[in-house]
Structure formats: C-alpha cells, structure tokens
Amino acid sequence: MKTVNIHFPILILLLLLGKVGIAQESILDTYVKQGLDSNLVLVEKDLSLKKAMNGLEVARSMFLPNITFDLTYSHADGGRSIDLPVGDMLNPVYATLNQLTNSQNFPQIANEKINFLPKNYYDAKIRTAVPIINTDLKHNKTIREQVLKMSKQEIELYQRELVKDIKVAYFNYLSALDAVSIYKNAISLANEGKRVNQKLLDAGKGLPAYVIRADAEIAQQESKLAEAEQQLLNAQYYFNALLNRSATAKIDILAVQGSIERTSPETLSVGIEGREELKSLSDNIAIQETVLEMNKQVFVPKLSAFLDLGSQAEGLRVSSKSQYYMIGAQLSFPIFAGNRNRLKIQEGQIAVAEAENKLAQAKQKLELSANMAKNELVATQKNFESSKIQMEAAATYQRLIQRGFNEGVNTYLETIDARSQYTNAKLAHNIAAFKLLSAAAKFERETASYPLN
Numbered sequence: 001m002k003t004v005n006i007h008f009p010i011l012i013l014l015l016l017l018g019k020v021g022i023a024q025e026s027i028l029d030t031y032v033k034q035g036l037d038s039n040l041v042l043v044e045k046d047l048s049l050k051k052a053m054n055g056l057e058v059a060r061s062m063f064l065p066n067i068t069f070d071l072t073y074s075h076a077d078g079g080r081s082i083d084l085p086v087g088d089m090l091n092p093v094y095a096t097l098n099q100l101t102n103s104q105n106f107p108q109i110a111n112e113k114i115n116f117l118p119k120n121y122y123d124a125k126i127r128t129a130v131p132i133i134n135t136d137l138k139h140n141k142t143i144r145e146q147v148l149k150m151s152k153q154e155i156e157l158y159q160r161e162l163v164k165d166i167k168v169a170y171f172n173y174l175s176a177l178d179a180v181s182i183y184k185n186a187i188s189l190a191n192e193g194k195r196v197n198q199k200l201l202d203a204g205k206g207l208p209a210y211v212i213r214a215d216a217e218i219a220q221q222e223s224k225l226a227e228a229e230q231q232l233l234n235a236q237y238y239f240n241a242l243l244n245r246s247a248t249a250k251i252d253i254l255a256v257q258g259s260i261e262r263t264s265p266e267t268l269s270v271g272i273e274g275r276e277e278l279k280s281l282s283d284n285i286a287i288q289e290t291v292l293e294m295n296k297q298v299f300v301p302k303l304s305a306f307l308d309l310g311s312q313a314e315g316l317r318v319s320s321k322s323q324y325y326m327i328g329a330q331l332s333f334p335i336f337a338g339n340r341n342r343l344k345i346q347e348g349q350i351a352v353a354e355a356e357n358k359l360a361q362a363k364q365k366l367e368l369s370a371n372m373a374k375n376e377l378v379a380t381q382k383n384f385e386s387s388k389i390q391m392e393a394a395a396t397y398q399r400l401i402q403r404g405f406n407e408g409v410n411t412y413l414e415t416i417d418a419r420s421q422y423t424n425a426k427l428a429h430n431i432a433a434f435k436l437l438s439a440a441a442k443f444e445r446e447t448a449s450y451p452l453n
Contacts, residue, residue: 027252028170031243035166036159036452038244045155052144052151059144062137070310071124076117084112118314125310132329133303139294146287150280156452157276162242163450167441169239173251175434176232179427183225186423190218193415210412217416221423268377270370274448277366281359288355292348298341301333366446373439373446380436387425387432394418394425 036042087109094106131137194214200206237247272278306328313322334341401418404410444450 028167031170032163032166034245035162035243039162039242040244041158042155042162045151045158049148049151049155052148056141056144056148059137059141062140063131065128065130067126067128069124069126071122073122074118075120076115077119078115078117080116082114082116084114087111120316121312121314122316123310123312125308125312127306127308129304129306131302131304133301135297135300136294136302139290139297142290143287146283146290150283153276153280153283157280159452160276160445160448160450163452164441164445166239166242167444168438169235169242170251171434171437171441173232173235173239174253175430176228176235177253178430178434179228180225180232182423182426182430183221183228186419187218187221187225189419190214190221193412193419194218197412207412213412213416217419268374268443270367270374271447271449272363272366272370275366276448277362278359281355281362285352285355285359288348288351292345292352295341295344295348298344299333301331303329303331305329370443370446373443377436377439377443380432380439384429384432384436387429391422391425391429394422398422 088111091108094108097106098104194211197206197210197214201208201211236251239251240247240249243249308324308326310324310326311318311322312324313319398418398421401410401414405412405415
C-alpha cells in the first residue's frame with residue numbers, strides 16, 4: 001500500500017479558493033462526479049423530478065381543447081305520455097273529401113299516444129370543449145412550475161450533502177491510509193532498535209531488558225497497525241458505498257500540482273444566498289401567494305364554449321335527418337357559498353405569513369451554521385499549523401536522542417520515548433490535516449459554493 005504525499009497548504013486552499021491551475025481534473029472531483037451520477041438516492045429523486053415535470057405538462061394541457069366521443073343508448077316503455085287526437089280532428093275532413101272525390105284516397109287514421117321516454121334510442125356525438133376564461137388554470141400552471149423548481153432544488157440539496165459526504169469520506173480514507181504508513185514506519189524503527197540492542201547484547205555490551213522492551217514496543221505498534229488497517233478498510237467500504245461501487249474497489253490517491261495565492265481562512269466571506277433550502281422556501285412563499293390570489297379571484301366568471309357534432313334517432317337509424325350539430329357557451333360564477341370563499345382567503349393569508357416566517361427562521365439557522373463552519377475552519381487551520389510545529393520539534397528531538405544513544409549519551413528508554421513522541425506527533429499532524437480538509441468541505445457545504453453544474 002503506497003503512502004500519502006500531499007502538500008496540505010496547497011490542497012486546503014484549493015478547496016477554499018479554487019485558484020489553482022491544474023493540468024488535469026482532480027481525482028477527488030472525478031469521484032464526486034461519479035457519486036453524483038450513480039448514487040441510488042439521486043436516482044430515486046430524479047424519478048420524483050420527472051413526476052413533477054409530468055404534472056407541469058398536465059397543467060399546460062388544460063389550456064388546450066378537450067375532445068371526447070360520447071354514445072348513449074336507451075330503451076324505455078311506459079311512463080308519461082301525451083294523447084294527440086289527430087284522428088278525431090282529421091277523419092271528418094277525410095270523409096268529406098272522399099265523398100266529394102267519390103274515392104277512398106283519404107283513409108281514416110287513429111288517434112296517437114306519444115311517450116316522453118324514447119324507445120330503442122341512441123345519441124352519438126363528438127364534443128369539443130374549450131376554456132375561454134378560467135383563472136384557476138393559470139394559477140394551477142404557476143403552482144406546478146414552482147413545484148418543479150422545488151423538486152430540482154431538492155435534488156441539488158441532496159447533491160450538495162453528497163458532495164460533502166464524499167469529500168469527508170475520502171479525507172478519512174487518506175487519513176487512515178497515512179496512519180497505516182506511520183505505524184509501519186514506527187514498527188520499522190522499533191525493529192531497528194531491537195536489532196541494535198540484540199547486536200550490543202551479543203557483543204556483551206547491551207542489556208537483555210532492552211531487547212525485551214524492544215519486543216514489547218514492536219508488539220504494541222503492530223496492535224495499533226492492525227487497528228489502523230481495520231479503520232482503513234471501513235473507510236474504503238463507506239467511500240465506495242457513497243459512489244455505488246464495489247466495497248473493495250481501488251481508491252486512487254489525490255495528487256495536487258500547481259501553485260496558488262496564500263489566503264487566510266479568516267478573510268473568507270460567509271454567504272448563504274446559494275443555499276437550496278432558502279430557494280425552496282422562497283418558492284413555497286410564491287406557491288402560497290398564488291393560492292391566495294386564486295382564492296381572491298373566485299368571483300371572476302368562468303367561461304367555456306363547446307361544439308357537438310352527432311347523430312340521434314330511434315331504431316338505431318342513421319340518416320341526414322338524424323345528424324345534428326350544437327354550439328354553445330357556459331358562464332358561471334359563485335353568488336353565495338356560506339362565507340367559505342372569504343375564509344379561504346384568510347386561510348391563504350395565514351399560509352403566506354407562515355411560509356415567510358419559516359424562511360426567516362431558516363436564514364437565521366443557516367447563517368449560524370455557516371459562521372460556525374467558518375470558525376471551525378479557522379480553528380482547525382491553527383491546530384494544523386501548531387501540529388506541524390510539534391511534529392518538526394518531535395522529529396528533531398528524536399534524531400538528537402537517537403544520535404545520543406548511538407554515542408552512548410542517552411539511554412534506550414529515552415530513544416523509545418522520543419520515537420513514541422515522534423509517532424504521536426505525526427499522527428496528530430495527520431489528524432489535524434484531514435480535519436482541516438473536512439472542515440473546508442463542511443464550509444463549502446454551508447455556503448453552497450461547490451459548482452454542481
């Protein structure tokens with residue numbers, strides 16, 4: 001397993017400022033893109049976005065004509081009827097005409113009885129209906145557009161959280177990888193110490209206790225190495241899970257090249273204008289205002305027109321006489337609804353006020369979170385610089401003690417203590433470095449500064 005070689009100040013300020021000229025795309029950015037493309041939760045949220053887009057198309061289609069085909073068949077007998085005494089009225093006239101013409105050209109007819117309910121009757125028609133005035137359709141389209149925007153922002157919100165999780169998981173993996181390298185180096189130094197003491201003991205100038213102590217030190221470092229390797233494996237599993245890859249997939253090591261302008265984290269501005277949470281809450285206010293406007297326009301008349309082209313007759317007959325057309329318009333507006341319309345308007349006003357209050361609360365919380373993230377970044381930067389000084393001091397001390405031991409000035413126990421201090425200082429520097437990187441990723445998340453597109 002190869003060791004990590006990272007120029008921390010360059011990498012840190014790369015994350016904070018984005019002013020590095022790099023010949024190739026950063027490995028970490030590549031992993032972030034993979035995570036955004038393959039994460040299973042994002043796939044699910046993309047389906048919700050498509051559902052919202054479909055809802056918007058439905059709202060737009062409401063402005064188009066609606067064409068339907070209707071067929072009605074009925075058969076009835078009995079019920080209300082009307083008597084037509086056509087025989088009583090016409091038979092005397094027909095009899096007189098027959099006498100005058102000396103013929104039977106005018107036969108006698110019977111009285112008629114016509115039922116109101118038709119027998120063996122059908123009515124088939126194609127109806128075309130067109131909305132002319134309907135403010136609800138316009139408001140519904142506006143609401144659907146806002147819902148679509150909120151769905152997109154929900155995806156972006158999860159994407160930003162995923163970007164932060166991928167970066168932090170990657171830094172944790174690098175930290176664990178570096179820890180494994182540090183413990184392996186400590187074991188190597190301990191083995192060298194044992195070799196020297198064994199050689200001195202064989203020459204009659206050493207002590208058996210020093211060899212035993214060296215064995216104990218090696219066992220201790222090997223135990224810590226085993227724990228570090230387990231943490232490395234867990235970090236690898238988690239990182240690959242975020243990218244929806246095999247748990248044991250190889251993770252490339254970040255290499256940063258180039259130079260940047262050094263800038264202190266204290267000078268970074270804290271801006272939350274890009275947070276998707278605020279955009280969604282603003283869109284929610286717009287939705288509630290649209291609903292309120294729709295409720296206020298309840299007394300605007302609704303006008304629609306229709307055209308029927310069809311055929312109707314008894315006995316299932318179809319002819320030129322059965323064919324018909326009908327054109328018309330429908331106008332409606334409410335007169336009284338038990339004050340429900342007025343109450344809906346008041347309810348909408350309350351909903352708008354609630355949405356505005358939620359936005360104000362969110363701004364306050366997000367500003368607090370962003371400022372806390374900046375403070376954490378400043379503190380971790382100071383801890384990183386301090387740990388670097390401590391590591392350099394421990395390295396110098398270890399070299400001096402080792403030289404003194406080789407010259408017979410210092411004891412072996414002092415060399416063990418110096419190596420332990422150096423190992424702990426390197427681990428502390430490693431932890432501080434990757435905490436700084438994680439803090440930078442969190443600050444980037446709180447300010448929504450990572451370019452998603």
